[in-house]
Amino acid sequence: MLIDSHAHIQGKEYAGEAEAVIARARDAGVETIIVVGGAGDMSSNSEAVALAAKFENVYATVGMHPHDAKDVDADELKTLRELASHPKVVAVGETGLDYYYNHSPQDTQQRVFAQFIHMARDTELPIVVHERDAAQEAEDLLRREGAGKLRGVIHCFTGNYEAACGYLDLGFYLSFTGIITFKNAEPLREVVRKVPLEKIFVETDSPYLTPVPHRGKRNEPAYVRFVAETIANVKGVTLDEVARVTTTNVRALFGI
Ligand SMILES: [Zn+2]
Ligand SMILES: [Zn+2]
Numbered sequence: 001m002l003i004d005s006h007a008h009i010q011g012k013e014y015a016g017e018a019e020a021v022i023a024r025a026r027d028a029g030v031e032t033i034i035v036v037g038g039a040g041d042m043s044s045n046s047e048a049v050a051l052a053a054k055f056e057n058v059y060a061t062v063g064m065h066p067h068d069a070k071d072v073d074a075d076e077l078k079t080l081r082e083l084a085s086h087p088k089v090v091a092v093g094e095t096g097l098d099y100y101y102n103h104s105p106q107d108t109q110q111r112v113f114a115q116f117i118h119m120a121r122d123t124e125l126p127i128v129v130h131e132r133d134a135a136q137e138a139e140d141l142l143r144r145e146g147a148g149k150l151r152g153v154i155h156c157f158t159g160n161y162e163a164a165c166g167y168l169d170l171g172f173y174l175s176f177t178g179i180i181t182f183k184n185a186e187p188l189r190e191v192v193r194k195v196p197l198e199k200i201f202v203e204t205d206s207p208y209l210t211p212v213p214h215r216g217k218r219n220e221p222a223y224v225r226f227v228a229e230t231i232a233n234v235k236g237v238t239l240d241e242v243a244r245v246t247t248t249n250v251r252a253l254f255g256i
Contacts, residue, residue: 001029001030001031001032001243001247002029002030002031002202002224002225002228002243002246002247003030003031003032003033003034003201003202003224003246003247003250003251004025004030004032004033004034004202004203004204004206004221004224005034005153005155005175005201005202005203005246005250006034006036006094006128006155006156006175006177006201006203006204006205007033007034007035007036007203007204007205007206007220007221008035008036008039008044008205008206008207008208009021009022009033009035009051009206009207009220009221010035010037010044010047010048010050010051011039011040011044011207013207013218014207014220018051019055021220021221021222022055022057022058022221024220024221024222025220025221025222025224026057027222028222028223028225029225029243030221030222030224030225031057031247032057032058032059032247032250032256033057033058033059033221034058034059034060034061034090034091034203034250034254035048035051035052035058035059035060035061036048036060036061036063036093036094036128036155037049037060037061037062037063037083037094038061038062038063038064038065038068038093038094038095039065039094040065040068041068041071042064042076042079045060045062045063045064045079045080045083046083048060048061048062049062049083049086049088049089052086052088052089053086053088058088059088059089059090059254059256060086060088060089060090061089061090061091061092061093061094061128062080062083062084062089062092062093063080063092063093063094063095063116063128064076064080064094064095064112064116065094065095065096065098065130066095066096066097066098066103066104066109066112066113066130067098067101067103067104068103068104069104069108069109069111069112069113070103070104070105070108072112072115077115077119080092080119081119081122081123084119084123084125085123089125090125090126090254090255090256091120091125091126091127091128091152091153091253091254092116092119092120092123092125092126092127092128093116093120093127093128093129093130093152093155094128094129094130094155095112095113095116095117095127095128095129095130096109096113096129096130096131096134096138097109097110097113097130097131097132097134097137097138097141098130098131098132098133098134099132099133099134099137100132100133101132110137110141113138113141113145114141114145117141117142117145117146117150118145120146120150120152121145121146121147121149121150126150126151126152126153126253126254127142127146127150127151127152127153128152128153128155129142129152129153129154129155129172130155130156131154131159132158135159135163135166136163136166138154139163139166139167139170142170142172143170146170150170151171151172151253152172152173152253153172153173153174153175153201153253154167154172154173154174154175155175155177155201155203155205156175156176156177156179156203156205156209157174157175157176157191158179158188159191160187160191161190161191161194164191164194164195168195168199172199173199173200173201173249173253174195174199174200174201175200175201175202175203176188176192176200176201176202176203176227176231177203177204177205177209177211177227178204178205178209178210178211178212178215178219178223178226178227179209180192180211180227180230180231180234181211181212181215181226181227181230182212182215183212189230189234192230192231192234192235193234193235197231197235197237197241197242197245197246198245198249199249200231200245200246200249201246201249201250201253202224202227202228202231202242202246203224203227204219204220204221204223204224204227205219206218206219206220206221206223207219207220210223211223211226211227211230212226213226214226225239228242228243228246229242231246
């Protein structure tokens, strides 16, 4: 059985369909789904928690994407801290730094990321980090603001092996998406080959990043299997082994 460790199935892309999406995932051997808040607006957080409250094998995280860091104020942080106390909220995030798009100013992204790191420390929850083109800055902030007490995962990891080693040194897990199934992703598959399976999560980041052979269509948690199959091929192990170990990893970090 697999876990989709990062999906946004609370979004409008799945309006009225969440139950069917969760059922299809279960039929495909995906036992558990982590619904990640913070992509879009605050409603993505309350809707993630609502889905987790409704479905047994669904859990939620609450945070705000670095794209929208410019909109995070004290009131939002207070609301998120309250939501984080819900028994089915298993992490703070997604949060982080995205210097590829820079939808929010970089200094704002850094400030808000630090605030979420503090929230994770205070609540003793792990953190779900989004990082693009900012590996050194993200690692430095996690190290400094986390003060050695932080546990977490770098979701949709697309960096090089050096960046991977920095995060592994912090004790973080690395989560891979359908990007590793893309034809031009050989350098990233090389990173997958070198990172120990004991530090790897699989995710879809639904509705984005749909793996081959469904690339171009809407993604959904059932397709996390194609990510796991690619990891099995790259590492020369069975799909069962990838499922067993990645599921153990996700359960260990999120305490589920
Ligand atoms: Zn992300
Ligand atoms: Zn995401």
